[in-house]
Amino acid sequence: MLTLYGVPGWGSAISEVMLTMAEIPYHFVDVNGFDNPGPQHDVLEQINPLCQVPTLRLDDGSVMTESAAIALMILDTHPHLAPPIGTSQRALFQRLLVWLVANVYPTFTYADYPERFASDAPEQLKNSCIAYRKTLYQWLDQQLVGPYALGDNVTLLDAYIVVIRTWGPRPAWFTENTPRLSAIADHIAQREELQTVLRSNDLLTAQNAN
Numbered sequence: 001m002l003t004l005y006g007v008p009g010w011g012s013a014i015s016e017v018m019l020t021m022a023e024i025p026y027h028f029v030d031v032n033g034f035d036n037p038g039p040q041h042d043v044l045e046q047i048n049p050l051c052q053v054p055t056l057r058l059d060d061g062s063v064m065t066e067s068a069a070i071a072l073m074i075l076d077t078h079p080h081l082a083p084p085i086g087t088s089q090r091a092l093f094q095r096l097l098v099w100l101v102a103n104v105y106p107t108f109t110y111a112d113y114p115e116r117f118a119s120d121a122p123e124q125l126k127n128s129c130i131a132y133r134k135t136l137y138q139w140l141d142q143q144l145v146g147p148y149a150l151g152d153n154v155t156l157l158d159a160y161i162v163v164i165r166t167w168g169p170r171p172a173w174f175t176e177n178t179p180r181l182s183a184i185a186d187h188i189a190q191r192e193e194l195q196t197v198l199r200s201n202d203l204l205t206a207q208n209a210n
């Protein structure tokens with residue numbers, strides 16, 4: 001069985017939601033605290049020197065990282081979780097998948113650990129990353145269709161949407177500034193098969209936890 005190293009609610013939650021959508025069983029290892037020196041850091045670093053989550057150990061013992069790469073791996077065996085090849089929706093899926101990890105994710109790397117990158121001005125780096133991320137989300141909102149990210153069918157992109165709207169700048173900001181993204185996240189959060197994984201990652205907002 002696959003082993004996923006992660007922390008509830010963190011980036012590993014994106015992979016957990018994807019695996020659940022694909023009905024792929026996995027064993028979850030909680031490495032909470034890995035981003036500080038200590039035993040959890042040592043456990044994770046041994047298998048992924050980058051020391052990031054998600055980190056996935058595959059059945060053959062090899063290691064897979066990068067949420068977008070994990071999505072592509074899942075699509076190899078579960079192609080229904082992306083739009084059909086040759087459609088314009090497929091191109092948008094590919095574009096937004098790469099865009100999210102290339103543009104949005106680094107704003108967390110820099111804003112969550114600003115002292116690593118700008119020890120003389122960490123607050124400034126953090127604040128500018130957060131401000132920039134807001135502009136990215138406003139652009140993303142305009143690309144989304146509804147009721148799911150790409151229209152009527154759920155895709156692996158929706159795993160990002162339902163997780164990231166719980167991160168900074170937090171659900172209330174998304175509701176006010178990116179209403180489409182927020183509505184899509186609410187819609188995904190209603191899916192029956194995702195309830196357990198959403199709950200264990202604390203991804204249900206007050207509104208959709210009822």
Ligand SMILES: N[C@@H](CCC(=O)N[C@@H](CS)C(=O)NCC(=O)O)C(=O)O
Pocket residue numbers: 010011012035051052053054065066067068101105109
């Ligand atoms: N590009 C990676 C980014 C993963 C990532 O940055 N994860 C965060 C947690 S949400 C992390 O492990 N941060 C710790 C660090 O970068 O030191 C992906 O898409 O999976």
